[in-house]
Amino acid sequence: QKEVEQNSGPLSVPEGAIASLNCTYSDRGSQSFFWYRQYSGKSPELIMSIYSNGDKEDGRFTAQLNKASQYVSLLIRDSQPSDSATYLCAVIKAAGNKLTFGGGTRVLVKP
């Protein structure tokens, strides 16, 4: 079992719709969770951090964390063609310094 798992996609979403991305992790002691966006040929950029169970909203992005079920999700509302990218889920184990990344979900927003 991979430490951090994501569906590779592509997730095809019509413009204006909600894109829903999921991520599961294996270490129950994990404490810190992040979503990164990576455009083709570019480096990842941080879009959301979440540390507590529940929802966290930032603009059109909402991160959801459920530690009991060991999953974290990302919702992108009002999806735009500029949201087309690969989204990486990353997890830090308890009291750790290292981020472990999932393989990423490729999102395609079609006009």
Next chain:
Amino acid sequence: SQTIHQWPATLVQPVGSPLSLECTVEGTSNPNLYWYRQAAGRGLQLLFYSVGIGQISSEVPQNLSASRPQDRQFILSSKKLLLSDSGFYLCAWSGGLSSPLHFGNGTRLTVT
């Protein structure tokens, strides 16, 4: 504000040649520093991380090495490159435990 510089942006090297990639961080002190590699169409693989000067943790045994000669400088090296070393190399920093990583622009290395 903090910035991270990584160079060169692209590099083409023959098999068996040496490698040196450099990364520097500005605007923060005592950052945690990281080297990741991303092979084409693949995920991010942690190669090395450092929590302080001269402190290097290696995650994957290979022909690469890392050094941290100064607080905000991180260097990735190889004495002899292999074809399998081709990839996108990313340097990153974080502010400490449980903090997110912030990436440099990356170096695309092609070993021919």
